[in-house]
Amino acid sequence: QLTANFYDKSCPNALYTIQTAVRSAVAKENRMGASLLRLHFHDCFVNASGCDGSVLLDDTPTFTGEKSAVPNNNSLRGFDVIDSIKAQIEGICLQVVSCADILAVAARDSVVALGGPTWVVNLGRRDSMTASLDTSNNDIPAPTLDLSDLTKLFSNKGLSTTDMIALSGGHTIGQARCVNFRDRIYSETNIDISLNLLNKKGVLHSDQQLFNGGSADSQTTTYSSNMAKFFTDFSAAMVKMSNISPLTGSSGQIRKNCRKVN
């Protein structure tokens, strides 16, 4: 029930405003594009209503949100960029455009700004009034997982193995902290000094699972020599991920400030 033209009448400049802000943030720091993509992924995978801005809520003295979850804490970035886009959009259309939609569009614009594919972002998501620390800890895949568990966590969200492999191509961009690959580089044998999965050069254990003698190898091999196929599959999978069980109609709310419920 999301539609691409959702804001065409109610806030015609919304998409242009997001695009301009993302372009300048990425021009200032390339990595920000990666951080915004990951922020959207961690939003969509957590909370009953999927891509609902739940990841953007700050902790309060009485509420511990998703920012404190193990995969997110001291790791997620880009909140300031989303705040600044939200403030600009509130300046042109008061309480019309959801934080969840801003994040979905910013993720797409980030990928485009870094030379990746584009896709049409469906819109009309509303913002959650809740967040889920437990779901963040349980449903966001850990870099130590093997292929079968990676497949399972994505299938729990209605995403296929093909989608999981394509979406993992999100790791074409961005950075990881040492703690997330130290065990792998010192103790695993399926690793080479520089980086490319087919040559055992994946940074994360979970990345190398996509080329490790198992059922994911053929799709990974295809992507390594066919960027167009990777782009098509990645875009299709992003659309599916972005559509995970949204809040629509009069459910949820349009937050005034992405960091707190109204």
Ligand code: HEM
């Ligand atoms: C398949 C399961 C996945 C696992 C196990 C995983 C795990 C991780 C880990 C451990 C990091 C490094 C975090 C840090 O060290 O602070 C990371 C970074 C990142 N992930 Fe994933 N991830 C997965 C899927 C995805 C997906 C589906 C996307 C997007 C489509 C994505 C996009 C990113 C990006 C862009 C970064 C870099 C962020 C930055 O530089 O700020 N990841 N991921």
Ligand SMILES: [Ca+2]
């Ligand atoms: Ca969410």
